Ligand SMILES: Nc1nc2c(ncn2[C@@H]2O[C@H](COP(=O)(O)OP(=O)(O)OP(=O)(O)O)[C@@H](O)[C@H]2O)c(=O)[nH]1
């Protein structure tokens with residue numbers, strides 16, 4: 206589980222099944238002359254349907270199986286036997302998967318709710334048997350039609366995880382430590398940049414009988430992330446839909462960093478990614494308040510930015526309760 210490749214974008218081919226052919230046949234029975242046409246119709250091809258499934262958490266299965274084809278319809282047979290329709294192919298994808306047609310770049314659908322379905326490739330129609338051509342003046346039809354091919358498409362699937370809260374910050378700001386402090390997740394924490402390489406989601410328990418809310422921790426952002434510097438800003442899509450963004454600032458200014466500057470770089474990168482991202486609710490958390498210098502830096506930060514960050518320490522646990530309550534209030538308001 207731990208080292209499993211995290212796949213959040215795949216390009217795949219989908220194809221509906223081919224319709225079965227209509228049959229050319231005539232009734233043949235002892236003592237019945239000119240029995241008439243009795244070729245059955247072909248069954249329709251199955252369709253390819255994507256379904257949002259809460260038990261699927263990555264697109265890895267499709268990464269290894271990039272061709273998804275539904276079953277063909279069965280050919281019609283004599284004695285007017287209709288061929289069976291091909292079974293639909295239901296492909297389970299994680300909730301939060303956006304499906305785009307490659308040729309047109311059009312979004313075909315966005316599967317966010319568990320159980321939500323989208324038909325992406327129709328199966329082909331079944332062919333018709335020769336009785337369809339029978340008329341008063343045409344009693345022995347030899348015409349019959351073939352099944353139509355199923356629809357084929359190249360589609361791209363993009364997974365955008367759906368968490369109520371998204372943690373963003375510079376590398377080493379303590380995002381993963383905070384996630385570990387407030388939720389059931391145990392993300393890797395280490396004193397170097399880019400410890401977190403893939404998004405991680407944790408659930409914050411808010412009471413014995415309430416469902417709680419989810420928090421996503423993504424890899425750190427650095428200056429020019431929008432140009433691909435560091436791990437780039439592509440992970441921001443996983444917090445794009447969060448009701449609340451939490452900007453985590455290392456208030457101790459470790460490694461000679463300036464918290465105000467960090468905050469400004471973060472805002473700039475978020476705006477570059479999507480201009481309206483910060484127009485939604487965001488809060489600022491001042492982390493590492495247990496370290497020397499943090500109090501002074503916080504005072505300067507307040508003055509320069511006019512913001513009131515929540516002071517916390519992921520290590521000692523100070524302020525974590527307040528932080529959680531604040532998140533819960535925002536999430537509940539947006540629910
Ligand atoms: N003293 C102190 N150290 C902290 C605090 N929070 C995190 N750290 C330390 O800061 C370092 C980085 O913490 P991480 O949680 O891995 O930081 P991150 O933001 O997830 O970093 P990346 O995943 O690399 O982006 C670790 O050595 C943590 O132990 C805190 O509140 N106080």
Ligand SMILES: [Mg+2]
Nearest residue numbers: 380381400401
């Ligand atoms: Mg981390």
